Amino acid sequence: LGLQLHEDPAVLAHIESFFTARKRPMPAGVRVQALVPEGALVLHNAHGTAPGLVIEVRRNGGKTLLVLLPGPPRELRPMFTQQVLPLIQRAFPLDAPFVCRTLRTTGLGESLVEEKIAGPLKPLIESGLELAFCGRPGEVDLRLLARGAAASQLVSDAESIVRSLLGERIFGTEEDDLERVVVRLLTERRQTLALAESCTGGLIANRITNVPGASAIFLGGIVCYSNDAKEKFLGVRAQTLAEHGAVSEATAREMAEGARLRTGAYYALSVTGIAGPTGGSEARPVGTVFVGLSMPHSTSARRYMNPYDRETFKWVTSQQALDWLRRELGA
């Protein structure tokens, strides 16, 4: 572009404060990140040092926005969403605006979700509704999209139909996730949660504590891989473990109840299962899981079968546990 570079004092100050806040020396090579081409718009990098840059180029009557972003995903993603997208929308307004609605479901596979709703939505699809699915382990997103003057009406009619067909399989919309929904519901009800995790190994606690404000509702979790830990920290009886096994309905119930009583939480979830690749038997093959839910006056357990690789097994199990609690909370 033949543009001169100059050192931007605000960018340099930001880079210096980044290292100061971390009590680390600023490497000399980093200073080059403060160089900005003349006329460029500087985008503040809230998560790193290199700024974003936007340069408007006009050639032959056309307008081009050159957008330069830092490389790390955690730096460029928020910068794109919060700063670049509004610039693009302003620079290039859409001729035909569209309406888009994402409904998030759990508990049904992608094919089954499609089977349940494709028929009833057919008239709307013929009127221009676009329907897309995104299936991941333990959840299926459903996107309803329409363009033009009737877009809002089409999408809202479609949402009503889908909600009546899928009911409480829908746990949220747009960016919701199960942990966020559960933390929100518990916060509203001023109730608390404890966890007792064997095969999920802390994943559920990790998900819950990713939500800002979780400390108001989350009292604690026990990751009890060993029988010894199940007895010592949760009070599971040695007799239960000997008679029913660590992966059993009875153990799941005692784990949940123990976690609830020992932390004083209103609800406790427990998980015990066989993640694999080893440890399975004929009666309890790899993938077998028991989830327990304890609350005052009631403790129960459910059996699931999740024959996936280790990390997917943990993820799907955490979805089932969080979803059970969500439904109990009446969402």
Add this chain to the structure above:
Amino acid sequence: LGLQLHEDPAVLAHIESFFTARKRPMPAGVRVQALVPEGALVLHNAHGTAPGLVIEVRRNGGKTLLVLLPGPPRELRPMFTQQVLPLIQRAFPLDAPFVCRTLRTTGLGESLVEEKIAGPLKPLIESGLELAFCGRPGEVDLRLLARGAAASQLVSDAESIVRSLLGERIFGTEEDDLERVVVRLLTERRQTLALAESCTGGLIANRITNVPGASAIFLGGIVCYSNDAKEKFLGVRAQTLAEHGAVSEATAREMAEGARLRTGAYYALSVTGIAGPTGGSEARPVGTVFVGLSMPHSTSARRYMNPYDRETFKWVTSQQALDWLRRELGA
């Protein structure tokens, strides 16, 4: 391509067994996934129902491989690595094979890693060594690449230089991660681990239990968000919490020691800090963390400053804790 489709009985049997294993009915619409174009090579999908398909097209003396993969990342990634890549390598052998080596580091920022090694590697770079960095929060990968006859020698010379400069900052190569290295070292030494996590909220336990075989070395973890849980499950003294605060060196030490003594583990790691966005003070701003490490005859704690968003804060802290243990294990 004008190819006829036929139903492949092996693919259909695989799809049926997928649903049988999950004790779920097979939706009618799924059956179409067993349709295969004539002459196509079928790639088995170990993680889902839709198979991959490879069709070789010969036109005008050239050869094209059409590769069709299922959409979900967890299905297509292993299929690509294990099945498609070898096919491509066989169909299109490289003229100039290359040698590539990835060294994984933690504890230094990307700029600092570059600053330390760029000078000493200059002669090798002038001889054709390619050097690339990939920085993520809490780790920086360094990739050494060379082509041609001298490639192996160049890369191995470069690795020696980098290892002498970065020393134990290098925790592994290629696909290693810290949790895998820690589980491997503990397994070799037949030693065990317990965890006491406050602000990381189960993330470290989750990472450790992602490693197959972790159950041999991991005895248990306590996720103790509340002071009450720190006292009850770990034996942290009320006086310590009152005098020093929950986020303090003294509390980190008592948490680690409590986790070690109560589980009988050889090592215990503890973490207590302020993830934010709220809860900071002048003396302990958001991002302050204390990590504790307890082993027989020795318990200590270190202070770190990680002023990131909540999830990155948790991740970087888990890196610091695992890395401390890794260095203690003498890797």
